[in-house]
Amino acid sequence: VPGRRKFLRAPATELRHCVDVIQQAALLHPAVAFHVAHDDRVLLDLVARSKHEERIADLFGDRFRSTLLLAEGTSNAGKVLAFVSPTHLVFPSRDRIFLFVNGRPVQDRLLTAATLEAYRNALPRGRYPAVFLFLTVPADTLDVNVHPAKREVRFRDSQLVFRLVKDCLSHALGGPRQAVDVGGQVMHSASVHLTRVAEAE
Secondary structure, three states: OOHHHHHOOOHHHHHHHHHHHHHHHHHHOOOOOEEEEEOOEEEEEEOOOOOHHHHHHHHHOHHHHHHOEEEEEEEOOEEEEEEEOOOOOOEOOOOOEEEEEOOEEOOOHHHHHHHHHHOOOOOOOOOEOOEEEEEEOOHHHEEOOOOOOOOOOEEOOHHHHHHHHHHHHHHHHHOOOEEEEEOOEEEEEOOEEHHHHHHHO
């Protein structure tokens, strides 16, 4: 009997955990198709897509996807691509905050704090935004061996990363495309309604 069996929870809970892992992989890799079935019931049936926002629509619905704002930003600390909910769209938990660093899903206090700081004073207490954050940083500035499951990371330039994420999301929530100075570096940030992006295409 595997030693970890005693740590397993109810089958329904473990199934949900499995689906969560696949959902994160699907968000990271929209070009890959995913099919998940359990007890003759299809749980996920995702065709290959070319864009992250299309995969978000597959998982959460096109109506939800159409409310999101696109945020992009770059600095010497790295590059941000994010899809974030406007301040009027809130949720009772953090289960729609997805953080990815260099193609890896993470649970990171710094990134979570930077994300919530961008929404500071805009959300009711106990309510959280939806955020799909894809952060790319130079490999030599990232330590991925912080946790055995590699779900936690450590940034060499943590304050620069914090400011990059916070400022990028803040400007996406608050105004049109503009260039802002982030610690002496020019960072290009955008706030674009995804439905307008689709119409432009």
